[in-house]
Amino acid sequence: MSAMLDEPMQTVERPIPRSQRGPAPTHVTTSYGMWLFLLSDIVMFAAFFAAFVVLRDHTAGGPAGRDVFHRHTVLIETACLLFSSFSCALLGAGVEYRNKRVTYAAVAVTLLLGAAFMVLELSEFAQMIADGAGPGRSAFLSAFFALVGLHGLHVACGMLWLIVMLAQVATLGFSPKVVRRLLCFNLFWHALDIVWVGVFTVVYLGAFT
Amino acid sequence: MKTDMQASRDDERPGAAGELRTRLLKYAGGLLLSILLTGVSFWVSATGTVWPGGVPVLLAALAIAQMGVHLLMFLHVSSGPENTNNIMSLAFGVFVVALVIFGSMIIMHSLDTRMNDMPVDVHRMMMAP
Numbered sequence: 001m002s003a004m005l006d007e008p009m010q011t012v013e014r015p016i017p018r019s020q021r022g023p024a025p026t027h028v029t030t031s032y033g034m035w036l037f038l039l040s041d042i043v044m045f046a047a048f049f050a051a052f053v054v055l056r057d058h059t060a061g062g063p064a065g066r067d068v069f070h071r072h073t074v075l076i077e078t079a080c081l082l083f084s085s086f087s088c089a090l091l092g093a094g095v096e097y098r099n100k101r102v103t104y105a106a107v108a109v110t111l112l113l114g115a116a117f118m119v120l121e122l123s124e125f126a127q128m129i130a131d132g133a134g135p136g137r138s139a140f141l142s143a144f145f146a147l148v149g150l151h152g153l154h155v156a157c158g159m160l161w162l163i164v165m166l167a168q169v170a171t172l173g174f175s176p177k178v179v180r181r182l183l184c185f186n187l188f189w190h191a192l193d194i195v196w197v198g199v200f201t202v203v204y205l206g207a208f209t
Numbered sequence: 210m211k212t213d214m215q216a217s218r219d220d221e222r223p224g225a226a227g228e229l230r231t232r233l234l235k236y237a238g239g240l241l242l243s244i245l246l247t248g249v250s251f252w253v254s255a256t257g258t259v260w261p262g263g264v265p266v267l268l269a270a271l272a273i274a275q276m277g278v279h280l281l282m283f284l285h286v287s288s289g290p291e292n293t294n295n296i297m298s299l300a301f302g303v304f305v306v307a308l309v310i311f312g313s314m315i316i317m318h319s320l321d322t323r324m325n326d327m328p329v330d331v332h333r334m335m336m337a338p
Contacts, residue, residue: 028291035295039302046306050313075251082243089236089283093229190283194276200247201272205254209264 027180034184038191041154045195048150049202052143056206060138065207068133070124074204077120078196081155084113085193092186098174107166110189114159121152144203151199154192161185239282246275 023029056065087109094102125145128134135145165185168178250271253259259267280286286295 046309050310054317086240
Protein backbone atom coordinates (compact mmCIF):
# COMPACT_ATOMS: atom_id res chain seq x y z
CA MET A 1 0.00 0.00 0.00
CA SER A 2 2.68 2.39 0.99
CA ALA A 3 4.64 1.45 -2.16
CA MET A 4 1.62 2.35 -4.27
CA LEU A 5 1.38 5.69 -2.53
CA ASP A 6 5.05 6.38 -3.07
CA GLU A 7 4.88 5.71 -6.80
CA PRO A 8 3.18 8.92 -7.93
CA MET A 9 5.25 10.97 -5.51
CA GLN A 10 8.45 10.08 -7.36
CA THR A 11 7.14 11.01 -10.78
CA VAL A 12 6.29 14.55 -9.71
CA GLU A 13 8.96 16.79 -11.29
CA ARG A 14 10.41 19.25 -8.87
CA PRO A 15 12.87 21.90 -9.93
CA ILE A 16 16.37 20.76 -9.02
CA PRO A 17 18.57 23.39 -7.41
CA ARG A 18 21.32 24.63 -9.70
CA SER A 19 23.98 23.35 -7.32
CA GLN A 20 22.73 19.77 -7.68
CA ARG A 21 22.31 19.65 -11.44
CA GLY A 22 25.87 18.74 -12.30
CA PRO A 23 27.88 20.14 -15.19
CA ALA A 24 26.04 21.57 -18.19
CA PRO A 25 25.97 19.43 -21.35
CA THR A 26 28.95 19.93 -23.65
CA HIS A 27 26.98 21.58 -26.44
CA VAL A 28 25.85 24.28 -23.99
CA THR A 29 29.36 25.05 -22.74
CA THR A 30 30.83 24.89 -26.27
CA SER A 31 28.28 27.28 -27.73
CA TYR A 32 28.78 29.58 -24.73
CA GLY A 33 32.52 29.71 -25.45
CA MET A 34 31.84 30.40 -29.12
CA TRP A 35 29.35 33.08 -28.12
CA LEU A 36 32.00 34.80 -25.98
CA PHE A 37 34.45 34.71 -28.91
CA LEU A 38 31.83 36.18 -31.24
CA LEU A 39 31.01 38.96 -28.79
CA SER A 40 34.68 39.92 -28.52
CA ASP A 41 34.87 39.81 -32.33
CA ILE A 42 31.92 42.18 -32.47
CA VAL A 43 33.66 44.47 -29.96
CA MET A 44 36.62 44.57 -32.37
CA PHE A 45 34.22 45.44 -35.20
CA ALA A 46 32.87 48.22 -32.98
CA ALA A 47 36.33 49.83 -32.95
CA PHE A 48 36.39 49.74 -36.77
CA PHE A 49 32.86 51.17 -36.88
CA ALA A 50 33.93 53.94 -34.52
CA ALA A 51 36.93 54.76 -36.72
CA PHE A 52 34.72 54.83 -39.81
CA VAL A 53 32.07 57.06 -38.25
CA VAL A 54 34.74 59.50 -37.01
CA LEU A 55 36.57 59.62 -40.37
CA ARG A 56 33.50 59.51 -42.62
CA ASP A 57 33.60 63.20 -43.59
CA HIS A 58 37.38 63.44 -43.97
CA THR A 59 37.52 62.86 -47.70
CA ALA A 60 40.58 65.10 -48.30
CA GLY A 61 39.01 66.48 -51.48
CA GLY A 62 38.55 62.96 -52.82
CA PRO A 63 35.32 61.13 -53.57
CA ALA A 64 32.65 60.86 -50.86
CA GLY A 65 30.55 57.78 -50.23
CA ARG A 66 27.71 58.75 -52.51
CA ASP A 67 30.14 59.12 -55.44
CA VAL A 68 31.62 55.62 -55.21
CA PHE A 69 28.85 53.37 -53.79
CA HIS A 70 26.14 51.74 -55.88
CA ARG A 71 22.88 51.11 -54.14
CA HIS A 72 21.84 48.10 -56.22
CA THR A 73 25.18 46.29 -55.64
CA VAL A 74 24.72 46.66 -51.89
CA LEU A 75 21.14 45.42 -52.15
CA ILE A 76 22.25 42.27 -54.01
CA GLU A 77 25.10 41.70 -51.51
CA THR A 78 22.64 42.04 -48.63
CA ALA A 79 20.23 39.61 -50.28
CA CYS A 80 23.07 37.09 -50.73
CA LEU A 81 23.96 37.22 -47.05
CA LEU A 82 20.33 37.11 -45.89
CA PHE A 83 19.51 34.01 -47.93
CA SER A 84 22.79 32.39 -46.93
CA SER A 85 21.79 32.98 -43.31
CA PHE A 86 18.54 31.13 -44.02
CA SER A 87 20.32 28.24 -45.75
CA CYS A 88 22.75 28.11 -42.82
CA ALA A 89 19.78 27.75 -40.46
CA LEU A 90 18.52 24.89 -42.65
CA LEU A 91 22.01 23.41 -42.38
CA GLY A 92 21.59 23.44 -38.60
CA ALA A 93 18.26 21.62 -38.92
CA GLY A 94 19.74 19.09 -41.35
CA VAL A 95 22.59 18.38 -38.92
CA GLU A 96 20.22 18.01 -36.01
CA TYR A 97 18.14 15.42 -37.84
CA ARG A 98 21.30 13.72 -39.17
CA ASN A 99 20.16 14.13 -42.76
CA LYS A 100 23.18 14.13 -45.06
CA ARG A 101 21.30 15.15 -48.20
CA VAL A 102 19.76 18.26 -46.59
CA THR A 103 23.13 19.09 -45.00
CA TYR A 104 25.04 18.90 -48.28
CA ALA A 105 22.41 20.90 -50.15
CA ALA A 106 22.38 23.61 -47.46
CA VAL A 107 26.20 23.74 -47.43
CA ALA A 108 26.26 24.09 -51.23
CA VAL A 109 23.70 26.93 -51.22
CA THR A 110 25.50 28.72 -48.36
CA LEU A 111 28.85 28.43 -50.16
CA LEU A 112 27.38 29.65 -53.46
CA LEU A 113 25.74 32.69 -51.85
CA GLY A 114 28.90 33.45 -49.88
CA ALA A 115 30.96 33.22 -53.06
CA ALA A 116 28.52 35.52 -54.89
CA PHE A 117 28.87 38.03 -52.05
CA MET A 118 32.67 37.87 -52.19
CA VAL A 119 32.74 38.30 -55.98
CA LEU A 120 30.47 41.35 -55.78
CA GLU A 121 32.47 42.92 -52.97
CA LEU A 122 35.87 42.28 -54.54
CA SER A 123 34.73 43.64 -57.92
CA GLU A 124 33.40 46.72 -56.09
CA PHE A 125 36.80 47.15 -54.42
CA ALA A 126 38.66 46.63 -57.72
CA GLN A 127 36.45 49.17 -59.49
CA MET A 128 37.01 51.74 -56.72
CA ILE A 129 40.78 51.26 -56.76
CA ALA A 130 40.83 51.52 -60.57
CA ASP A 131 38.88 54.79 -60.30
CA GLY A 132 41.53 56.25 -58.00
CA ALA A 133 39.46 55.74 -54.85
CA GLY A 134 41.79 53.24 -53.19
CA PRO A 135 42.50 53.01 -49.45
CA GLY A 136 45.39 55.47 -49.79
CA ARG A 137 43.25 58.29 -51.18
CA SER A 138 41.70 59.65 -47.98
CA ALA A 139 41.03 58.86 -44.34
CA PHE A 140 37.42 58.09 -45.24
CA LEU A 141 38.49 55.48 -47.81
CA SER A 142 41.08 53.94 -45.45
CA ALA A 143 38.39 53.48 -42.82
CA PHE A 144 35.96 52.13 -45.43
CA PHE A 145 38.38 49.52 -46.78
CA ALA A 146 39.43 48.50 -43.26
CA LEU A 147 35.86 47.99 -42.01
CA VAL A 148 34.26 46.40 -45.08
CA GLY A 149 37.44 44.47 -45.90
CA LEU A 150 37.52 43.04 -42.37
CA HIS A 151 33.95 41.81 -42.77
CA GLY A 152 34.83 40.33 -46.17
CA LEU A 153 37.84 38.58 -44.61
CA HIS A 154 35.52 37.05 -42.01
CA VAL A 155 33.17 35.81 -44.75
CA ALA A 156 36.12 34.28 -46.64
CA CYS A 157 37.36 32.54 -43.46
CA GLY A 158 33.82 31.30 -42.80
CA MET A 159 33.64 29.78 -46.28
CA LEU A 160 36.99 28.06 -45.74
CA TRP A 161 35.69 26.72 -42.41
CA LEU A 162 32.54 25.45 -44.10
CA ILE A 163 34.56 23.60 -46.76
CA VAL A 164 36.59 21.94 -44.00
CA MET A 165 33.36 20.98 -42.21
CA LEU A 166 32.01 19.53 -45.45
CA ALA A 167 35.06 17.26 -45.65
CA GLN A 168 34.62 16.30 -41.98
CA VAL A 169 30.96 15.38 -42.46
CA ALA A 170 31.91 13.32 -45.50
CA THR A 171 34.70 11.43 -43.72
CA LEU A 172 33.72 11.36 -40.03
CA GLY A 173 29.93 11.50 -40.38
CA PHE A 174 27.81 13.18 -37.72
CA SER A 175 30.07 12.43 -34.77
CA PRO A 176 29.43 14.59 -31.66
CA LYS A 177 32.60 16.58 -32.34
CA VAL A 178 31.62 17.39 -35.92
CA VAL A 179 28.09 18.32 -34.84
CA ARG A 180 29.44 20.73 -32.22
CA ARG A 181 31.75 22.34 -34.78
CA LEU A 182 28.84 22.80 -37.16
CA LEU A 183 26.88 24.39 -34.32
CA CYS A 184 29.74 26.85 -33.79
CA PHE A 185 29.89 27.56 -37.51
CA ASN A 186 26.17 28.33 -37.47
CA LEU A 187 26.68 30.89 -34.70
CA PHE A 188 29.65 32.43 -36.55
CA TRP A 189 27.77 32.83 -39.83
CA HIS A 190 24.72 34.44 -38.20
CA ALA A 191 26.95 36.81 -36.21
CA LEU A 192 28.57 37.89 -39.51
CA ASP A 193 25.13 38.67 -40.85
CA ILE A 194 24.42 40.84 -37.82
CA VAL A 195 27.65 42.75 -38.47
CA TRP A 196 26.63 43.18 -42.12
CA VAL A 197 23.33 44.78 -41.03
CA GLY A 198 25.45 47.40 -39.27
CA VAL A 199 27.74 47.78 -42.30
CA PHE A 200 25.05 48.36 -44.90
CA THR A 201 23.14 50.71 -42.63
CA VAL A 202 26.05 52.83 -41.39
CA VAL A 203 28.43 52.70 -44.37
CA TYR A 204 26.24 52.46 -47.46
CA LEU A 205 22.79 53.80 -46.57
CA GLY A 206 24.40 56.42 -44.33
CA ALA A 207 26.28 57.72 -47.38
CA PHE A 208 23.10 58.26 -49.37
CA THR A 209 21.19 60.23 -46.74
CA MET B 210 15.54 14.81 -13.02
CA LYS B 211 18.14 14.83 -15.74
CA THR B 212 20.03 11.54 -15.73
CA ASP B 213 23.46 10.91 -17.19
CA MET B 214 21.88 9.07 -20.10
CA GLN B 215 19.71 12.04 -20.90
CA ALA B 216 22.66 14.38 -20.62
CA SER B 217 24.74 12.35 -23.03
CA ARG B 218 21.80 12.17 -25.43
CA ASP B 219 21.56 15.95 -25.26
CA ASP B 220 25.23 16.08 -26.12
CA GLU B 221 24.60 14.16 -29.29
CA ARG B 222 21.59 16.19 -30.29
CA PRO B 223 22.18 19.87 -29.68
CA GLY B 224 18.99 21.86 -29.33
CA ALA B 225 16.91 18.68 -29.45
CA ALA B 226 13.90 20.56 -28.11
CA GLY B 227 11.45 21.89 -30.67
CA GLU B 228 9.65 20.26 -33.56
CA LEU B 229 11.06 20.47 -37.06
CA ARG B 230 7.93 22.21 -38.33
CA THR B 231 8.02 25.03 -35.78
CA ARG B 232 11.74 25.47 -36.37
CA LEU B 233 11.32 25.79 -40.11
CA LEU B 234 8.43 28.22 -39.59
CA LYS B 235 10.66 30.22 -37.26
CA TYR B 236 13.46 30.38 -39.87
CA ALA B 237 11.03 31.33 -42.64
CA GLY B 238 9.52 34.01 -40.40
CA GLY B 239 12.99 35.32 -39.62
CA LEU B 240 13.86 35.43 -43.31
CA LEU B 241 10.62 37.24 -44.23
CA LEU B 242 11.03 39.76 -41.40
CA SER B 243 14.62 40.55 -42.33
CA ILE B 244 13.72 40.91 -46.03
CA LEU B 245 10.94 43.30 -45.02
CA LEU B 246 13.21 45.33 -42.71
CA THR B 247 16.01 45.48 -45.30
CA GLY B 248 13.55 46.58 -47.97
CA VAL B 249 12.17 49.33 -45.77
CA SER B 250 15.73 50.48 -44.92
CA PHE B 251 16.70 50.79 -48.58
CA TRP B 252 13.38 52.46 -49.42
CA VAL B 253 13.77 54.99 -46.58
CA SER B 254 17.26 55.94 -47.76
CA ALA B 255 16.18 56.27 -51.41
CA THR B 256 12.85 58.04 -51.15
CA GLY B 257 12.25 61.66 -50.38
CA THR B 258 8.95 60.93 -48.66
CA VAL B 259 10.46 60.74 -45.17
CA TRP B 260 11.52 63.98 -43.50
CA PRO B 261 15.35 64.07 -44.01
CA GLY B 262 16.09 64.79 -40.34
CA GLY B 263 14.32 61.60 -39.30
CA VAL B 264 16.05 59.29 -41.77
CA PRO B 265 19.15 58.42 -39.67
CA VAL B 266 17.04 57.70 -36.61
CA LEU B 267 14.67 55.55 -38.65
CA LEU B 268 17.57 53.66 -40.25
CA ALA B 269 19.13 53.02 -36.82
CA ALA B 270 15.80 51.74 -35.47
CA LEU B 271 15.35 49.43 -38.47
CA ALA B 272 18.92 48.09 -38.14
CA ILE B 273 18.48 47.39 -34.42
CA ALA B 274 15.16 45.68 -35.12
CA GLN B 275 16.81 43.49 -37.75
CA MET B 276 19.67 42.56 -35.42
CA GLY B 277 17.03 41.58 -32.86
CA VAL B 278 15.26 39.41 -35.43
CA HIS B 279 18.54 37.65 -36.23
CA LEU B 280 19.31 37.08 -32.55
CA LEU B 281 15.88 35.63 -31.82
CA MET B 282 15.17 33.66 -34.98
CA PHE B 283 18.60 32.40 -36.04
CA LEU B 284 20.85 32.55 -32.97
CA HIS B 285 18.10 31.22 -30.68
CA VAL B 286 18.74 33.72 -27.93
CA SER B 287 15.87 33.22 -25.50
CA SER B 288 15.15 33.69 -21.83
CA GLY B 289 15.52 29.96 -21.13
CA PRO B 290 17.51 28.87 -18.06
CA GLU B 291 20.53 27.59 -20.03
CA ASN B 292 20.59 30.90 -21.88
CA THR B 293 21.17 33.09 -18.81
CA ASN B 294 24.93 33.22 -19.30
CA ASN B 295 24.52 33.99 -23.00
CA ILE B 296 22.15 36.87 -22.26
CA MET B 297 24.43 38.32 -19.58
CA SER B 298 27.46 38.26 -21.88
CA LEU B 299 25.35 39.69 -24.72
CA ALA B 300 24.33 42.57 -22.47
CA PHE B 301 27.96 43.22 -21.55
CA GLY B 302 28.99 43.03 -25.21
CA VAL B 303 26.32 45.53 -26.24
CA PHE B 304 27.46 47.83 -23.43
CA VAL B 305 31.10 47.75 -24.56
CA VAL B 306 30.13 48.22 -28.23
CA ALA B 307 27.98 51.25 -27.39
CA LEU B 308 30.75 52.67 -25.19
CA VAL B 309 33.38 52.30 -27.92
CA ILE B 310 31.27 53.70 -30.77
CA PHE B 311 29.46 56.57 -29.03
CA GLY B 312 32.43 57.38 -26.81
CA SER B 313 34.69 57.75 -29.87
CA MET B 314 32.07 59.81 -31.69
CA ILE B 315 31.61 62.25 -28.80
CA ILE B 316 35.31 62.64 -28.01
CA MET B 317 36.44 63.00 -31.63
CA HIS B 318 33.65 65.44 -32.44
CA SER B 319 34.57 67.56 -29.44
CA LEU B 320 38.26 67.49 -30.44
CA ASP B 321 37.33 68.47 -34.00
CA THR B 322 35.40 71.54 -32.89
CA ARG B 323 38.13 72.59 -30.43
CA MET B 324 40.85 72.26 -33.08
CA ASN B 325 38.88 74.55 -35.37
CA ASP B 326 38.50 77.16 -32.62
CA MET B 327 42.26 77.31 -32.01
CA PRO B 328 44.26 80.32 -33.25
CA VAL B 329 45.98 79.55 -36.54
CA ASP B 330 49.60 79.81 -35.27
CA VAL B 331 48.96 77.41 -32.39
CA HIS B 332 47.46 74.96 -34.85
CA ARG B 333 50.50 75.34 -37.14
CA MET B 334 52.86 74.87 -34.20
CA MET B 335 51.09 71.62 -33.20
CA MET B 336 51.22 70.32 -36.75
CA ALA B 337 54.95 71.14 -37.15
CA PRO B 338 57.27 68.13 -36.99
